[in-house]
Amino acid sequence: MDQDGIPGALFFNLNKDSPFSFKCQVCGACCHNKAIQVAPYEALRLARRLGISTTEFYRTSTEEGGTILRNKPDGSCIFLTAGGCDVYPDRPLVCRLFPLGQISDEEGREKYAAMPLHPDCLGLFGEDETVGSYLDAQETGPYFHYDMLYTAVYKKMPARLKTAGYETSETGTCSDSGPRDVRSSPQNILSNWFDIDRTVALFCRQHGRKEPKSLEETVSLHLEAIEAWLQAF
Ligand code: SF4
Numbered sequence: 001m002d003q004d005g006i007p008g009a010l011f012f013n014l015n016k017d018s019p020f021s022f023k024c025q026v027c028g029a030c031c032h033n034k035a036i037q038v039a040p041y042e043a044l045r046l047a048r049r050l051g052i053s054t055t056e057f058y059r060t061s062t063e064e065g066g067t068i069l070r071n072k073p074d075g076s077c078i079f080l081t082a083g084g085c086d087v088y089p090d091r092p093l094v095c096r097l098f099p100l101g102q103i104s105d106e107e108g109r110e111k112y113a114a115m116p117l118h119p120d121c122l123g124l125f126g127e128d129e130t131v132g133s134y135l136d137a138q139e140t141g142p143y144f145h146y147d148m149l150y151t152a153v154y155k156k157m158p159a160r161l162k163t164a165g166y167e168t169s170e171t172g173t174c175s176d177s178g179p180r181d182v183r184s185s186p187q188n189i190l191s192n193w194f195d196i197d198r199t200v201a202l203f204c205r206q207h208g209r210k211e212p213k214s215l216e217e218t219v220s221l222h223l224e225a226i227e228a229w230l231q232a233f
């Protein structure tokens with residue numbers, strides 16, 4: 001689609017009440033050659049599905065400093081199998097949204113656009129339901145909720161680190177450094193803290209807290225750990 005005469009630009013002209021439906025035929029064509037982003041909550045969900053820690057998940061299943069899912073040599077997503085998505089109940093937000101794209105305008109209002117489809121896509125657009133009901137059916141609620149909480153915390157980070165005299169980087173690998181050691185490696189200072197299991201385990205050890213059991217408790221403690229760390233700067 002074009003917008004304002006710009007080739008490839010999208011029309012974000014839908015809202016939650018707009019008529020919209022899409023019937024995916026689960027062919028997997030769109031699970032190739034994509035940079036599927038993974039935020040901390042998404043990494044935790046995927047790690048729990050795989051029965052591994054987030055530290056192991058970042059090592060085995062991501063690239064670009066833990067920010068996107070790894071692709072196999074043929075370009076397919078690491079989780080795509082002959083039977084479809086192997087992690088479907090815990091697939092990332094972008095996989096749930098597709099074929100919708102979302103932005104927020106200056107007033108924080110969410111707007112949506114129908115994304116271009118893969119040339120081989122057999123999916124069918126319709127107007128039987130609404131954007132809102134599509135999002136509900138895809139169970140996007142917790143993903144948006146935690147994205148909002150993490151965004152609020154991470155927004156504070158660059159200013160805090162700058163005040164403390166560090167240059168920050170958006171990406172990097174998840175090293176074995178704890179927060180003290182991270183001080184000697186400021187280029188990884190943000191990405192180290194994306195690793196929920198590592199951060200929570202360290203926080204619990206340092207503060208004599210019990211390690212959380214549920215997903216919600218784990219995320220809550222992760223956010224608390226980051227806030228405490230920022231306060232300590
Ligand atoms: S996580 Fe699943 S749905 Fe998303 S790109 Fe990979 S295989 Fe496809």
Ligand code: SF4
Nearest residue numbers: 024025027028030121
């Ligand atoms: S290419 Fe289209 S039909 Fe195939 S899995 Fe992706 S959205 Fe569904």
